[in-house]
Amino acid sequence: MPRRSLARVASGLVRIVRPLNSLMVGAATVVGMLIATGGRLELLRPNVALLGFIAGFTLSAAAMVVNDYYDREVDLINDPARPIPSGAIKPGEAVALAVLLAALGLAASARVGLECLALAGLAAAVAAGYATAFKAKGLLGNAMVSFCVALPFIYGGLAVGSLDARLLVFASIAFLANMGREVAKGIVDVAGDSAMGVRTVAAIYGRHAAARLASTLFLAAVMLSAAPWLLGYVGFCYLPLVAICDAGLIRSSLSLLRSPSREVARRVKGEVLVWMLIGLAAFLSGSLLC
Known part of the structure; x- marks a missing residue:
């Protein structure tokens, strides 16, 4: 060593x-x-x-x-x-x-x-x-991590004494996007997880099933991202940044569906962090700027 x-x-x-x-x-x-x-x-x-x-x-x-x-x-x-x-x-x-x-x-x-x-x-x-x-419980574990991310x-909201519906919607979008990322991470770690009995979707049902579920979760986050605008929670400044975030999530989903390999899943795992960061900027700009 x-x-x-x-x-x-x-x-x-x-x-x-x-x-x-x-x-x-x-x-x-x-x-x-x-x-x-x-x-x-x-x-x-x-x-x-x-x-x-x-x-x-x-x-x-x-x-x-x-x-x-x-x-x-x-x-x-x-x-x-x-x-x-x-x-x-x-x-x-x-x-x-x-x-x-x-x-x-x-x-x-x-x-x-x-x-x-x-x-x-x-x-x-x-x-x-x-x-x-x-x-080791697979999706339950993924949900626990995503709960902490949301x-x-x-x-x-609690820190300033104002927990409103906007924050719950934003938290839900973050939960879905991170759930997709966690499922995709299972593809990266499938060899070790299988050896150690960790029951990820990739380890139990295979890489293709994990890619389909991760992509579904990403697309669910994309669809829910329209809600803040439709409900009047955010202004116009939300739209350009959330469009970039959504396009990125769709791109990552398509990449994963085309080739659910360890290398692609590792890249997608990193990309989704970037898309989530842009989404965070969208939440902020749409709520505060216009």
């Missing part, structure tokens, strides 16, 4: 928290706050926005670390370059990091308010339950 230099450990620590994913969760929390206040910045205290971002980022990062800790055996097959199987991070170090990150996230949530602390505790419990027991919008 390669020697553990300081640079290698630092790189492993960055990679294990999946910074892009965690930044998106933190950002979604603040977007939820901004949408709930209708863009009236005087109603959003800067310290609450900062604490919400910290809570979203650290709790997401903690969930990523816990997931990698429990996946360390299957990652020897699926992705041996991950920080723990590659030796960049020791398992005990991952546990300590996860505890620290979760504590920071819960402490930040406590400062925001009791409702946000309760929601953060629920998210942490769901993430821990997924990693320790429910990941929660930041709800958290943002």
Whole structure:
């Protein structure tokens, strides 16, 4: 095993928290706050926005670390370059990091308010339950992850005391898009998942079935994305960005249906993160700008 230099450990620590994913969760929390206040910045205290971002980022990062800790055996097959199987991070170090990150996230949530602390505790419990027991359950595990991805919008509304229907619709779109991504990820990890008894759609029913289900979920997110405009929840500025997001999801769906290979599924997994980021920008611009 390669020697553990300081640079290698630092790189492993960055990679294990999946910074892009965690930044998106933190950002979604603040977007939820901004949408709930209708863009009236005087109603959003800067310290609450900062604490919400910290809570979203650290709790997401903690969930990523816990997931990698429990996946360390299957990652020897699926992705041996991950920080723990590659030796960049020791398992005990991952546990300590996860505890620290979760504590920071819960402490930040406590400062925001009791409702946000309760929601953060629920998210942490769901993430821990997924990693320790429910990941092997296939679609149930996928739904647990996607539930946690959708929660930041709800958290943002609770943080400013205004949980409205727009946030529930946006959370539902995020849930569907991430469900599709989770099912597609099962194609990437099918070898290790099959060996370890993880019952993903790809492992049980095959890559083509997983591609069809993932694409169906992506297209459901696309169809639901029309609802905010049709219901008058957003302005015109929503349309250009959501059109890019929807076109991207359709493109990724077609790619996956044409060739549900490990390589294509890995690419789609990355693409969907980009489409979701653009969707997040659409939610924000349509709610605040015009």
